[in-house]
Amino acid sequence: MPDRPECAPERTLDIAPASPPDVDLTEIEPGIGRDLVPLARTLPSAPAQVRRSDVDRWGRSEHFRALTRRAFDPVYKHWFRVEWEGFENLPEAGGALLVANHAGAIPPDAPSIMHGIEKDLGRPVYGLAENLFRALPVVGTLWSRSGGVAAHPDNAYRLLHDEQQLVLVFPEGTKATGKVYADRYRLRRFGRGGFVDIAMRAGVPVVPIAVMGAEETMPIVFKSSRLAKLLNLPYFPITANMLAFGPAGIVAYLPAKFRIRVLPPVHFDIAPNQERYSRSRVMEESERIRRMVQDALYDMLRKRRSVWFG
């Protein structure tokens, strides 16, 4: 793994990155010196035999994912009736940053995209989300087991560059899921373009994805900023679902038809692992990708005859 002097403190003790010594000095045995305890130490069996679960280093468990996929499949097939366009634009190998628009008070677009790709492409998808999730009991653990990763630039870089995985990100963040129904399908700002920076650094393409349908599954009628502040949430929505179904509306989605269009990958013609990328270039690319997704959405909306039947 290459050295990246990222977020270096002002002074570091590190005088020079240590070079491997010429002679292999690794002959030091593990039980160095005399053992304090006269017990025979046998080196334990291979780690794979020790493991009791398949939770990976990110907290994702394929076993758990398979269970949630089985539970979500009827919703995916019969409730949202997800249809994909341009599925062939998803890479079968190598890292890629999937960038999609975000919608719905509790957004159903992330599970739908992850479900479809894992089912039909057979590759795991890691979803980046706000670290708010990590602090939530139960939800945070389930989220992590199903492939959720805190949106830290270093996490994204490791997943994309070191592990060549598919990483899903919603650059609009909570600005998009917290918007009211009247603003539907109008993309918010794509953050500060951090996702472009990471993709450039990791040397992977960005695959823009436009999702149509999520906006209508749980439309926000109005928001209470006072309650949000009180509960320390990014927003506190009153959704149409809540008005229609009462408390059940917190989890009951309206059966809007989903269409997901995968746009051709955007490759950045730039060397990876640079210390810094030009701000203007990053913002320009970020805006270009936002434009692509927005145009695709307008195009899909022009062709949509019914919210419920597509």
Add this chain to the structure above:
Amino acid sequence: MRALVTGLSTYWGGRVAQALEQRPDVEVVVGVDTKDPRTPLERTEFVRTDSSHSILSRIVRATQVDTIVHTHLVVDSTRATSRTLHEINVIGTMNLLAAAGAPASPVRKVVLKSSGLVYGANKADPYCFREEMQRSGPANTPVERSLLEVEAFVRDFADDNPHVDVSLLRFANVLGVDIDTPFTAALRRPVVPEILGFDSRLQFVHEDDVVSALMYAIDNDIPGVYNVGADGNLPWSEVCAIVGKRRLALPFVFTNLAVEPARLLRLWDLPPEAMDLLRFGRTIDNSRYKRAGFRYAYTTATTVEAFAQALRLAGTIGDSRPTYRYEREVEDFFRHSPAVVRPDPA
């Protein structure tokens, strides 16, 4: 090599001194601590000091040591009050570095045993900390604050004394049947705590790997900061499963309050920084030390498995730790009496 080991009566000090004694190229091993050594040593000279090592500069001048191994940083806050913690960690390190950096000091190498605690455990943390990364939240516990202060001293010292090789090793949580940490103590109990709804991923390092890592820094000229933690991480639930312990869930609010009765009953003594780990977990990137040539004997999974096996054995044959009591007269006799026939150093 003439070596000085601080914290001789701690587990790490004892083991490092034992390892150094075995080396023919090590002429002298001097050990300092406030308490008597708890490990049998052959030729290490023990000097009792106060906790803040105030006579260290005299010892360094008198013994002309060229290597100092500072294992005496307290990283387990259940062992000391915050005042003694400050005294040992901050003031002790200050005096040690002052002794090492004195004019005409013979010291050419300082190796310190710090901890991954300097990174904290916070929801805004990256999955894996590299050495140059900063912690994402403020340090709230005395032990974390004192270690950060120590590291700041060490940085200054390294800047001011370019002729001294300073290696600072930050260790992940140590697991081993011979060492008492809040985690090993909790895992020895029939029930092990967890925080309801949280199953964080933890990284461990085997006690043997800790000693080899310290010895590796002593033997090689590798100045710098290095993380030392075994490969991979494991969810806490899986750690408990491998060790074969049931978990008892603590509420996710007022957790530290809820664990207080267990503390009083001496069931678990998990300090706040350990509770943070159960909530958010921590993994540190060990690749820099690997690039420097160090090889681990254990991964996190095999570390836990080795610990589980050792616990099972201890469960059958009982605690087999040899009891050793330091007797000054006896040790002096073997080291200095003309009656003892010592092998010729040549």
